[in-house]
Amino acid sequence: MKKVLLLKFGELFLKGKNRNEFKKLLKHNIMKKLSGLSFRLGEEQGRLFVCDFDENQTDEFVERLQSVFGLIALASATEIDTGLEEIKGFVSKIDFSDTKTFKVDVKRADKSFSVLSNDLEKLLGGIVLDNNPNLKVDLYTPERVLNVEIRTNQKTYIYDKLLPCAGGLPLGSAGRGLLLLSGGIDSPVAGYLVSKRGLEIEAVHFHSYPYTSVQAKEKVIELAKLISRYCGKIKLHIVSFTQIQEQIHKNCDADYMITIMRRIMMRIAERLCKKNGLGAIVTGESLGQVASQTMQSMNVTNSVVSIPVFRPVLCFDKEEIMNVARKIKTYDTSILPYEDCCTVFLPKNPVIKPTIKRAEFLEKKLDVDFLVECAIDNEEILEIDEY
Amino acid sequence: MIFLDNAGTTKMFEECVDIHKKFSCKEFFNPSALSTESLNCEKLILEAEKYILKRLDAPEGNILFTGCATESNNLAIKGSLRSGKYEYVFSAGEHPSVFNVAKKLEADGYIVHIVPLANDGRVDLQKLESVLNQNTRLISIMHVSNETGAINDLEKISKLKEKFCPKAILHVDGVQGFMKIPFSMRKTAIDLYSFSGHKIHGPKGIAGLYVKNKNALKQIFEGGGQQFGLRSGTENVSGIMQLKKAVELLDEKKNFEHVSKLKELFNKNLSIYNGIKILNFDGSPYIESVIFSGVKGETMLHALDSEGVIVGLGSACSSKKAGNRILEELKVAHDDIVSSVRISFNAFQTEDEILSACEIIGRVYKDIKERVS
Numbered sequence: 162m163k164k165v166l167l168l169k170f171g172e173l174f175l176k177g178k179n180r181n182e183f184k185k186l187l188k189h190n191i192m193k194k195l196s197g198l199s200f201r202l203g204e205e206q207g208r209l210f211v212c213d214f215d216e217n218q219t220d221e222f223v224e225r226l227q228s229v230f231g232l233i234a235l236a237s238a239t240e241i242d243t244g245l246e247e248i249k250g251f252v253s254k255i256d257f258s259d260t261k262t263f264k265v266d267v268k269r270a271d272k273s274f275s276v277l278s279n280d281l282e283k284l285l286g287g288i289v290l291d292n293n294p295n296l297k298v299d300l301y302t303p304e305r306v307l308n309v310e311i312r313t314n315q316k317t318y319i320y321d322k323l324l325p326c327a328g329g330l331p332l333g334s335a336g337r338g339l340l341l342l343s344g345g346i347d348s349p350v351a352g353y354l355v356s357k358r359g360l361e362i363e364a365v366h367f368h369s370y371p372y373t374s375v376q377a378k379e380k381v382i383e384l385a386k387l388i389s390r391y392c393g394k395i396k397l398h399i400v401s402f403t404q405i406q407e408q409i410h411k412n413c414d415a416d417y418m419i420t421i422m423r424r425i426m427m428r429i430a431e432r433l434c435k436k437n438g439l440g441a442i443v444t445g446e447s448l449g450q451v452a453s454q455t456m457q458s459m460n461v462t463n464s465v466v467s468i469p470v471f472r473p474v475l476c477f478d479k480e481e482i483m484n485v486a487r488k489i490k491t492y493d494t495s496i497l498p499y500e501d502c503c504t505v506f507l508p509k510n511p512v513i514k515p516t517i518k519r520a521e522f523l524e525k526k527l528d529v530d531f532l533v534e535c536a537i538d539n540e541e542i543l544e545i546d547e548y
Numbered sequence: 549m550i551f552l553d554n555a556g557t558t559k560m561f562e563e564c565v566d567i568h569k570k571f572s573c574k575e576f577f578n579p580s581a582l583s584t585e586s587l588n589c590e591k592l593i594l595e596a597e598k599y600i601l602k603r604l605d606a607p608e609g610n611i612l613f614t615g616c617a618t619e620s621n622n623l624a625i626k627g628s629l630r631s632g633k634y635e636y637v638f639s640a641g642e643h644p645s646v647f648n649v650a651k652k653l654e655a656d657g658y659i660v661h662i663v664p665l666a667n668d669g670r671v672d673l674q675k676l677e678s679v680l681n682q683n684t685r686l687i688s689i690m691h692v693s694n695e696t697g698a699i700n701d702l703e704k705i706s707k708l709k710e711k712f713c714p715k716a717i718l719h720v721d722g723v724q725g726f727m728k729i730p731f732s733m734r735k736t737a738i739d740l741y742s743f744s745g746h747k748i749h750g751p752k753g754i755a756g757l758y759v760k761n762k763n764a765l766k767q768i769f770e771g772g773g774q775q776f777g778l779r780s781g782t783e784n785v786s787g788i789m790q791l792k793k794a795v796e797l798l799d800e801k802k803n804f805e806h807v808s809k810l811k812e813l814f815n816k817n818l819s820i821y822n823g824i825k826i827l828n829f830d831g832s833p834y835i836e837s838v839i840f841s842g843v844k845g846e847t848m849l850h851a852l853d854s855e856g857v858i859v860g861l862g863s864a865c866s867s868k869k870a871g872n873r874i875l876e877e878l879k880v881a882h883d884d885i886v887s888s889v890r891i892s893f894n895a896f897q898t899e900d901e902i903l904s905a906c907e908i909i910g911r912v913y914k915d916i917k918e919r920v921s
Contacts, residue, residue, distance in 0.1 A: 371850030371916070407919045506920070 669698025754787030
């Protein structure tokens, strides 16, 4: 009899012929996430489980596994040898004193086991009821489900509840992209969401010292650390935007300030993508949230790049984004009151429906290529280790 | 590095480090215990108390040693609360450690009067007079504004108290005045006076509250009964001895003259730059607000930081919030508030240091202004 952690994966089952590739990546990610801990990752009939670990560290294992994308749930189970008497003996010792209703759920992967699932459920339910006269069976909304899985490795796994995991697809299965990381609430959430769909990320942050503070940059580093729990190791590109903002401020119309800023940010991002082998830009834009995030604005900023731009929170309300931010624990850091470079030189009336023609006309007053070049040449790179 | 944020904190005297070592590793005893060594510590605390009373020119009273001026202010105000139809009077210029207590009292149902400031940055004495009456229980007004440097006339305020509410308790937050502004407790009717160690080149984590009549104050938390039960907790012997040392090393009269000259020099050399305005409240030479027209105060702060000049942004406690309560109270224009930084000197700075600070500030301002206009 020993404790194991049963791991359940979600969408991987839909993957048909590619399933093994996905599973290999998932196993690799699990091994990485649990590095430093002593354990064995077992596999039986398509089911992964963590075993041979120090039971005192169960919480640590669970916490780490809950942030692995590709896992949908996990259960802390007891493994016993398969055998009717062994199962009956174990079930009769389970404490139900705090429970009012229950049911037994048997899965018989080992079809050679002599008792059918339905019969075994009744049999085990009877034992539990005999030992706990006040307990009632409820097949639809039981307070507690006693899961019994009889596997083909001559072992049976018994567990109570499934703990939710992060879901999604294994990190890396969708390729690599570049996240535009500001100090706000939306962009860390965007990073988390694309990582959940398997995209590994690097991040770029634009700062405008001395118009923004050192703390604003530290805040972004902290946010990158926080999302690295899910997104893995992050290479963070810190790019100075000071000179670019000053040039735009001096040469372009105030209402187009943000439009042109964002177009230059996109150009820098695309250049960084090409330099670092990244296939997409990821932003925290949400349709209509601010002037720079209208359909027309996105069109004008998007038109300067040719690689895909992913906007995972496009259709989220602010409240929905905030809820994810709270869940992934970036919210408290995001709301720290340090300005990011978007709030410097803020025009009173930014254009809501900019046009590409006008933006291109205004940009003629700038040496855009030179500004982009300078910004990239002077970037600072930080390697953020997985949290 | 030129440090011009001395109202935020000050560099500690090196002499204090030796004292810290002595009272942490050698004479580390609990002053409330019964050993001979402990008794000696207790005596030293009493000597420190007497010395500080003398330097305040206070003929009577005690010093309670606390952990910070915020604690001293809280103890002074909350320890003076009484049930009944009493009224509590504060100035609009108070530091958050007083002002927010006042707001809390108001929310809790106490009768609270916030007296506005006059144009010179001091509490408006006519308006103060109009709210004082026989029900006034406490008047809490700061000695020197931590934002503008304006010095309140404590003698006049004392007279108003004696005339309109002689039984009221007069508390003064003296953090920016203590050992900086020549002052005599004897000439006032102050009952409680808060001060802090780290604003006068002493260590952080030690502060004090002068208490004229300890029977008029109540403790705000329970414990082992140290310091007459008014501030339970083992006394910070090392901190107290370092605070005493810092006071010993300061000559407020001489320093006042020196810093006045520094301020004059600073203002003269800065006024040659177009767009730089000094908000002159004719108060403490140690503190003033400077406005850099067309540039945000925070931008100036960062730009100066990278040039090795450290300045403050209003009160450190309020710099993270938008606006500046005190400057708004004084009807300074919104754009000027956004463009303001706080400059504060210390007594050990030299004229050369001030001149190079002015040169750097002027250059950085011209550069940034050119870049943002």
